[in-house]
Amino acid sequence: MEKMEKNNQLNTKENMMQLVFFASALVSVLAVIAICLFLLMRGIPAISEIGLKNFLFNQKWAPTNTPPTFGILSMIVGSLYVTAGAIIIGVPIGIMCAIFLAEFCPISIYKIVKPSVNLLAGIPSIIYGFFGMEIVVPYVREMIGGNGYSILSASIILGIMILPTIITISESSIRAVPKSYMEASLGIGATREESIFKVVVPAAKSGILTSIILGIGRAVGETMAVVMVAGGAVMPLEKIALLKPIRTLTANIVTEMSYASGLHTESLIATGVVLFVFIIILNTALSLIKTKTKN
Amino acid sequence: MYNTKGDNEHMKARKKIILIAMSLMLILSAVGCSNKQTTEFNADKEITVIARDAASGTRGAFHELMKIKVKEKETETDNLAVGALEFDGTDKVITAVEKDKYAVGYISIGSLSDRVKPASINGFFPTEENVKNGDYVVSRPYLLLTNGIENDLVKDFLSFTESVQGQEIVRKMHYIGAVESPKLYEASNISGTIKVAGSTSVAPLMEKIQEAYKDLNPNVTFEMQANGSSQGIKAAIEGTYDIGMSSRNLKDDEKSQLNEHTLAIDGIAVIINKINPKTDLSSENITKIYTGEITKWSEVK
Amino acid sequence: MENLINIKSNIKKRKIQSMFLKALVWISGIITVGILAYILLFVLLRGIPNINMEFLFGTYNSETLSAFSSIVATLLMIIISLVVAVPIGVFCAVYLTEYAKRGNKAVKIIRLAVDTLAGIPSIIYGLFGMIFFVAVLGFKTSLLSGICTISIMILPIIISSSEEAIRTVPDLYREGSLGLGASRLRTVFKIVLPTAVPGILSGVILAIGRIVGETAALIFTSGTNVLESPTLNLFASQRTLAIHMYMLASEGLPHSKDMAFATGAILIIIVFLVNLATTKLANKIGRM
16 A cells, blocks of 8 residues: 555656656747747837838848838848858868868877867857957958958858868768778779768768758858958948958847837847848758758 | 887878978968058058947937038938948947058047047047037037026036036046036935936936936936937926936027036047048048048048 | 870879879868967967956956956856756756657657757847847846846757767666666666766856857847946846957957957867866767
8 A cells, every 4th residue: 555655656756757857848949939939029010110122122221310221131142142251261171171080180180180170169259250350351451452341351250160060060971971982982993082082072961061051050140250350331232342341130230239229129120030030941951951861 | 000000100190290380380470470561551542431330329429510411301311431331339440440551430539549540620639628619520518408497406416417426427438528627526315306308329428427326315216218319408498307418519599498517528539540641631521531422542632 | 005094194193183182181171270279379379468366356447347247247147057957958858868759749849949949040049038038028138138048048059968968878777777676767867867967068068168158149138237346146237258358349448459358368268178178078978
């Protein structure tokens, strides 16, 4: 009898804890729902007041004029350019470095390079921004031209920032390619380099693609570093150039939010909604790749 | 494996490490050398125009005073040049001007340092004296206004703003004090509520002063509405608020109805790189530079 | 004969190509390490000479620009947000690994949510925190709002590292424990979680790194207010070290640039220590 009671007690405890575990697991789901809900709740009214077409496709952003205009096309394009630049700079170096780590690197050097990559991932974005402002911007100005605050500077900084993401994930996916691929390729007379570039790397392509998409996500969403090097000018589309300043979606939010009021604030939140949509698209792409590789 | 080939591999690895270290040093020194600024000034280079972000109070004041922002009856348009840099902090402006020979920017006078130099405007440098007597044109008063009906509490608070303690806060916030010889304020255990309305530019300074006042007079509470200078002036005339805040000079018809207390003077310095030879700018030139009519230093007359 | 020459020249070409690829790969490795070395040297060389006791432990004013209150705020933020997020994260991982049935719909949704959280940029977290914690829940711009925001941000890091750690616990352990008559719950708390501790810890350390370096999510939630001396008041707006650096880099006070470097040096040293700890732990796990 006593034992039964004890068992019962145990069972309720077990059930209760199971509930606690499940509730904890639900927190993430609730958080995602809350983030979507509240962003949309504050962003959608602003967009409908400004007009979706006017908000997305107007290049003029003049929140302090009377009457104000809130068009973010220039910033959408700016975010795309800067991200593309980061990919052009970061992806080749990142993938090459991943190949280096996975295939070429002697252990003694691996012990230096691998922690370096990890450290690169841990450096706060504000420090990247500071580095960009103090070193990259003057360098671009003196060596290449323009006033330094430019798409190019932002691309360089973002390219560096996405390196660790690309290197880490690409490296592990290259390592996951079965050794027999390499052996077979060497067996038919290919050199080591040829085998790696023509057999091993293509076999790891879904992992590498994942790393690139994660890199894009990081570049699109990066704020503090971009604010410090991109110059913050809202450029008309026809004047956008590699050496000219630019404003991204993230920069728009962070520079103006602190003093904004009224519709201006709401329109900045709406800018966040647009950014969020970009991120959702990237996430969907990621999960598509995941399911595809599983099959 | 390590026993047979170990030494050899070790040597190889060491060689490689040395190689890497050397190439690293090469990169570092290359980048380091290239970063030095040359001192020649090419006046045909484009001016790097630097402004603050749209939400900044300094920008609002500067663009209005320099007619970069044009007001017509119903509309207000900021004609800032296309491609002008917009930064959300004073130090970013200073850093950019410090490093870019061809840059021009504007900052609050209190933030001037020897990393850059201020340009004189119409021949006058932004010294405290020139600002106070109005020779330096890029400045504006911060006014506290009442319609003459001042109760004891309002009087006490106004005397605090003009006291040593009040003006100390003004200076701390990088404004120029407007009181010649401030007296020391002594708290008199007063209580009540003061209603303040007006300029959004004055509001941050006002908030600090209110905090300090409340420390000395814990029974006083404030109600503050930051809704713009014109609203503040209107509220003070009508008496709906005890004190109106304005960051612009009063028009004549307003002047006759109000008591003015100048809380502080907000001066804005136009800064240029230390090697820039164009040290004097006319206000007309500044307008042209900032609206993109002039794009090269050689065009600045 | 001609064919043979062709093949020979082809081999030569291919050898040169291979050398070229090899060089490219090496250069990429060198560039990566070089950039890191450059950033570290740049910040440390200009920052460390400016660090002094006054800066580390003094009261803040426009002369000292002391980071003391920011250091305390950062510590508070780390401790409290870990206290909030670690149990939730670990329990979530326990649910996913020990309780949920495979292919369960709920699991799919939870996984999707965790992945989504991991991909959301910090500025969006900042906006959400500003809307939800600051305004809707009425926490105002305060350390508390910042902590709540950060707790959600680090959740996916803790969940995925815990999940991975729990999965590596051999089934034999569980079977043994269950076979001895221990309940499932007891098995989780006495066998599975203790074995997974190093893995969970490495997630915690990663999270600390993220908290220390975060700026964009905190500007609108915990605010940029600087206190003269530290306070434990969670309802006060306080700035963390990273925000202290950002503000110093935009404020324009006389030595704010030097002090921004000093703050940057402290940040880098912290990040370095955090990384060292993670590597040590990872090695330990590898040896087990």
